[in-house]
Amino acid sequence: MKIPFGTISITEESKKLITEIVNSNRLSCGKYVREFEEKFASLLGVKEAVALSSGTDADALALAVLYDFGAQRGDEIIIPALSFVATGNAVLEAGFKPVFVDINRKTLNIDSSLIEQVITEKTRAIMPVHLMGKPADMDKITALAKKHKLYVIEDAAEAHGAEYKGKKIGTLSDIAAYSLYIAHIITTIEGGIVVTDREDFASILRSLRSHGRACKCKKCILNINSGYCPERFKNGKDIRFIFERIGYSSKMNEIEAAVGLGSISHYGEIITRRRKNLISMVDGFQRFKPYLTTIKEEAYEKIGPHAFAVIASSDAPFTREELSQFLEKKGIETRDLFSSMPTQCEGFSFLGYNLGDFPNAEFIGNHGLHIGVHQDLGDKHVEYFLNTVDNFLSQY
Numbered sequence: 001m002k003i004p005f006g007t008i009s010i011t012e013e014s015k016k017l018i019t020e021i022v023n024s025n026r027l028s029c030g031k032y033v034r035e036f037e038e039k040f041a042s043l044l045g046v047k048e049a050v051a052l053s054s055g056t057d058a059d060a061l062a063l064a065v066l067y068d069f070g071a072q073r074g075d076e077i078i079i080p081a082l083s084f085v086a087t088g089n090a091v092l093e094a095g096f097k098p099v100f101v102d103i104n105r106k107t108l109n110i111d112s113s114l115i116e117q118v119i120t121e122k123t124r125a126i127m128p129v130h131l132m133g134k135p136a137d138m139d140k141i142t143a144l145a146k147k148h149k150l151y152v153i154e155d156a157a158e159a160h161g162a163e164y165k166g167k168k169i170g171t172l173s174d175i176a177a178y179s180l181y182i183a184h185i186i187t188t189i190e191g192g193i194v195v196t197d198r199e200d201f202a203s204i205l206r207s208l209r210s211h212g213r214a215c216k217c218k219k220c221i222l223n224i225n226s227g228y229c230p231e232r233f234k235n236g237k238d239i240r241f242i243f244e245r246i247g248y249s250s251k252m253n254e255i256e257a258a259v260g261l262g263s264i265s266h267y268g269e270i271i272t273r274r275r276k277n278l279i280s281m282v283d284g285f286q287r288f289k290p291y292l293t294t295i296k297e298e299a300y301e302k303i304g305p306h307a308f309a310v311i312a313s314s315d316a317p318f319t320r321e322e323l324s325q326f327l328e329k330k331g332i333e334t335r336d337l338f339s340s341m342p343t344q345c346e347g348f349s350f351l352g353y354n355l356g357d358f359p360n361a362e363f364i365g366n367h368g369l370h371i372g373v374h375q376d377l378g379d380k381h382v383e384y385f386l387n388t389v390d391n392f393l394s395q396y
Helices: 012-024 029-042 055-069 086-093 136-146 198-209 254-265 267-288 321-328 346-349 361-369 379-393
Strands: 048-052 077-081 097-101 123-126 153-156 173-181 194-195 307-312 368-372
Touching: 012 254, 029 048, 029 254, 048 198, 055 086, 055 123, 055 173, 077 086, 077 321, 086 097, 086 194, 086 198, 097 346, 123 136, 123 267, 123 346, 136 153, 136 321, 194 198, 254 267, 267 307, 267 368, 307 361, 321 346, 321 368, 361 368
Parallel strands: 077 097, 077 123, 123 153, 153 173
Antiparallel strands: 048 194, 173 194, 307 368
C-alpha cells in the first residue's frame, strides 16, 4: 500500500474555470481572485481577505502592514524557534528582526511562559504559529500583547479548520496569514491569503502586494486587465504609478484562484475526511508510548488536520531516521518535523544564536517527523500505518 504525503483535488468546476480564463486572455489578478477572497473571508467569518502569491508572502505582508502604524525597519517580531523556515524568512523579508522563543514540546507551539522575558522597547508583534494545525496558547498570547501594546499576527499556514475555545483560528488576532500551498486543505497550488477584520489593514495589503501603489480599492486589481477604476485618476495623475510605500510583487493569478474556488466548494467534505483520519491516528497511536508520541487534542480545541506528527522519545532504542526509512520502504512517505530555525538552520546563524539555546525546538528537530492525513486516505490507510509502526516496534 502507498500513503503519499499529500494530494490535490482539482475539481471539474476548477477545470471549467481554468479553460474560460485561458480563453479570455485575462490571466493576472482579477475577478476570480476577488471571488476567492470573498469566499475565503466568508468561510472564516471575517470582513477582509487579501490573496497573495505564497504563504511566505502572506506572513511578510501581514508584518509589513505595521510600517503604516509606526513600526521601523529592524524592529523585533517574536516567533517560535520551531516552524517551517518560511516563518523566519518572512520576518526578515519584511525588514524586521526575528526574536525566537522556545516551544512547549507537548504542543509543538511557542511556550507562552517564555515570551514576556524577550519583549523589549523594539518589539512590535508576536507571531504565534499553529504548528501541525494545533492551536497556540492564544489567551495568554493576546493578554501579553494587550499588556505591552503589541500586535498579534497568526501564522495559520497549517491551521485550516482549527478552532480554539469555540473560535476559528485566524480570527483571534489583529491579522492572520494562511498558506494555500499544494499540501494544504484549501489550496491554489501555490498561494497565500491574509485575513483581518480591519479594513485599513486590508487596504494597505492591497497596496503592498502591488509594489506599494496608491490605488488599493477592492474594484481595481491594478493590472492591464483590470479595466476602468473610478479612483484611478486623482488630480490628473494615474495613481497606478504613484507608490506610497515600499511594496512587493505578490499578487495571486486567476488560474490559481480557479483552483482555490474548487477547493473551497468541497471544503466541508475535505475537512471531514481529514479530521477523521487525524483523530483515528491520534487514538490508535496511544499504544506506542513511551517510545513514540504525538500531539493531543484538548477539549477546548480542534486541531486543523494538516498532517500527523510523530515524535520519538530520547530513550527509544532507535532513531527518527531508522523509523522514517522503515516507513518509506513500506510505502509511507514521511517528512522531518522541521528544525530549530535559529540553531539548526544555517541561514539564521548570522543572528548569533548557539546550539542548545532552544532545547525543545532542537529536540523536535532531531526526533520529529510527520505523515499525511489527506482526503485521499481512509480507514484502510490508517490501519496500515498503525500496523506498520507496530511491526517496526516489534523489532525492539
